[in-house]
Amino acid sequence: xxxxxxxxxxxxxxxxxxxxxxxxxxxxxxxxxxxxxxxxxxxxxxxxxxxxxxxxxxxxxxxxxxxxxxxxxxxxx
Numbered sequence: 770x771x772x773x774x775x776x777x778x779x780x781x782x783x784x785x786x787x788x789x790x791x792x793x794x795x796x797x798x799x800x801x802x803x804x805x806x807x808x809x810x811x812x813x814x815x816x817x818x819x820x821x822x823x824x825x826x827x828x829x830x831x832x833x834x835x836x837x838x839x840x841x842x843x844x845x846x
Contacts, residue, residue, distance in 0.1 A: 802810075
């Protein structure tokens with residue numbers, strides 16, 4: 770009926786080691802790139818963001834630009 774006896778200290782240290790290894794693997798991916806690779810990825814991300822922004826409907830950028838060019842019809846009265 771009783772389960773396997775585990776040492777909590779060893780289990781806690783093993784889990785901490787696994788977390789540390791996982792974080793190190795993530796950091797190798799993020800920081801382990803050359804400057805040229807980072808530049809290419811940054812350019813691709815910016816291009817994708819501009820494309821998404823261009824397809825937005827009723828974005829604030831379009832509304833603000835159009836509103837400043839028009840005259841207010843109530844000012845002529």
